[in-house]
Amino acid sequence: MFKKEKKEIKEYLQAHKLSQKADIDSFNDLQNSLAAAQDAFHVFIEKLGEPALILAKDDSILYANLSFFDMFDYHPEDVMGVSVLEFIQPEYRAYFTDYLKSQEKRKSEFHFIAKNNQIYTFSVSISKAMWEGAESYYVLMADITKLKRTQMLNGILESIIKMLSTTPKLEIALKQMIEILNSQLQWEIIVAWIWPTENLGSPYVEIAHVQDIDIDDFAQATRQEAVDNEKVNGGIWSTYRPFWIEDVTESSTFSRKKEALKNNIHGALAFPFYQHSQLGGVIELYRRKPLQEEVDDLMLNLITSIGIEFGFYIQRKIAEEAKLQFSNVIAYSVNGIFTLDANGIVKSWNPGAEKIYGWKAQEIIGSSIRKTIPNDRLEEFDELRKILLQGTMVEHFQTQRLHKDGHLIWVENAYGPINNPFGKAAEACVVVQDITSQKAAMDSLTRSEERFRTFVETTREWIWEIDKIGNFTFSNQAVLKILGYQVEEIMGKNILYYFFIEDRDKMEKLLKAHTTQKKGWVEQVMRFRHKNGTECWIESNASELVSLNHAFEGFRGASRDVTEFKIFEKIKDEFISMVSHEIRTPLTSIHGALTLLIQRELSLEDKKELLTTAKRNSDHLTNIISDIIDVENLQIGRMEFDFQKIKIKDVVLEAIKTSDIVAKKFNVKIFKDEVLSDVEVNGDFMRLVQVMTNLLSNAIKFSPPEGIIHISTEVEGDVVRVSVSDQGPGIPEEFRPKIFEKFVQADSSSKRSYQGTGLGLSISKSIIQGHGGTIQYRTKAGEGTTFFFELPKL
């Protein structure tokens, strides 16, 4: 403005063609004008919005305008005649003096001190001019304090942004951030509270500080606070606004006051940052000096901007981390993961896919996925593509694919459409699981299950499961055959129910013992009660049932009916006892006779009688032993027959001759038909006599005294039938089905009328069958029995 004034005066002079030689009027006019201009200039300076000074040559202030007084809060008496250097920060004083003397018409910046000691930055321009007739300096000042602060704060923000964009590590970023904030703003400690998304869980805390300060206690308390996250930064979390504490050691609300005091921490400023437009955390700044300056709009702008930038930084870091994790997941996944474009061209291909399909990423990316699809699956794939292009996801899709080396693999795929930026499904992501071995295992499991089920359903063994209290939880069909119950009948019922009442206590104790030990049993024979009330001996193996978490659940077992075996055992025991008696009886006679013969003086007659006795008994013994041998041979199918053409009549007569002595002994009479058949058969004479003798001796032993046995022969068609009838008690009902079995005798008590080996009928049946014939009987209780055999006649 001053320039402008001067310029106008100059122009005025030129316009009026004035010169130093101009007339005096004109010159007076000019002087008047100048004085007017000077007045105007003074008024202008006085009222200028920025401070202005006029200095004497010795730096003392000749004049200061209103703005100067206002801004610096001085009174004229503080200022007038005082050296200007008094108002300039000492370090700028020399420079100011130089600047003043250099007379360069330029601007420079100086820091001035207000009465309240506040420092202002001014851009200063100095011009040399006359003042009240003396040479003096016009000092015009422009307050650039705010501008400078703005520049400084912008610089800080710029450095932070630059730093954040190039520093991947949060720890280092914070360290650098506090260095930046320290250099200009004297902050010394930075604490970042980073909340996991959705404000769940404890915050993550990172602390950084400038060098050479000890904040161990404070840092520890801060980290602890993060763990007990309820206390954290309540103010900001509720207001979303920055706040500051002049001196935390004097604050009544600051929770880490004690540790702050210990580490000499006083000033504090905290502000929020954002992640995805939500409060993402808080940054706290601390320093050892109390907070004295005003937190002005500029500072608030700065921390808001830092909050925004830091929020972006954290967001970016989380995204980068997630991306890294995701790419690691893809890289390390055992699943094949690849992407396809709309035409089925492979765009990406992870190591998992390489392993499953055999194709390397570089071999397949850019080519069609069709080369991994067997021909008969191409149509299926095209259908799938259509569905995907509609934006629909396809999961658990089991299909077959081709390995690079040509073999088929089973895969389970999940197809997810990937949209282009305009929301249209343009690509697909495919997650592949190789289920070839799983499929094979499943097939094998299914087969094995099938096998097991068939086995369980068809086996004659009774397979069952009971729970810990003995209730049936499973049974196969065999229970019907073994115990006479349907599966449904026994399910849920207690096993004790299937024992005889008198056995239940004993069985309950036994089961309890196994239950307590949680241990099964082996080859345990138990007596069960069949549904029809009869006894049923069952041999069981059982193992304990244990759940996946090792809890005892009961028993699983397999049982078989050993009733027949039990009966057989009994019969065998009886047989052995009987055979031993049968052998002992003749032995007693032989032994007795021989002992007497050797050791006694005997009459000739006695000697003869004893020898006869010994001989007869040894013959009997021989018969018994040959019976037993016959049975042995029959058992292993080794009996040999000497087939001859023989007359059936001769067989009958020979047998009668042999049995007559016994019949007489038992006072039984043997009658035969007057005319016996003359029919011939192809047979072993001695064996057929043995059969007849057997039938006769049976008839004799079951005949009452004075009883009559009748023998008859008949020819009917191609067979000849020989019958032996007695007047005995008849065969007991329950004994009939087993009559031809080995070791069987209807009455095994010592009352038996006639001792036999219990093998006769069994031997007879085998002999007749060996001749291509049959042997049968008719019997009626109290009236007698007829045994008859039929042989093919010649």
Add this chain to the structure above:
Amino acid sequence: MNKKLKKILLVDDDHDIHLILKISLQELPDIQVYTALSGEEAIKIALDVHPDLILLDVMMPQMDGRATLQVIKLLSSLSKIPVIFLTARVQKEEIDEYFKCGVADVIPKPFDPVILPETINKIWENYQNKNS
């Protein structure tokens, strides 16, 4: 003073045993031996001759040794006669059962006919001592 053993009744369904027993018992002086082939016959003869001792086979048709013994014990005129079982069935439990039935002693089959007379004598004497 002990009674002298004079009459013995042999009961066995086997003729051969009769023969051997008879020859064996010839050793005993002045002894009268009676024989029966069945329990029924034994009772009849016993009631008739009142033997001093009965040698009774256990396994016989129809009425066996135990049944015969039972009848003997029921008949007051015979109940005091000592009865010795002759049997091949000499399991411990079987012997216990015989004694329960009231048998004086048991001689197992096969027996030694040479020492039999002495065995019978001993049993007879024991029985006499016990019942005197």
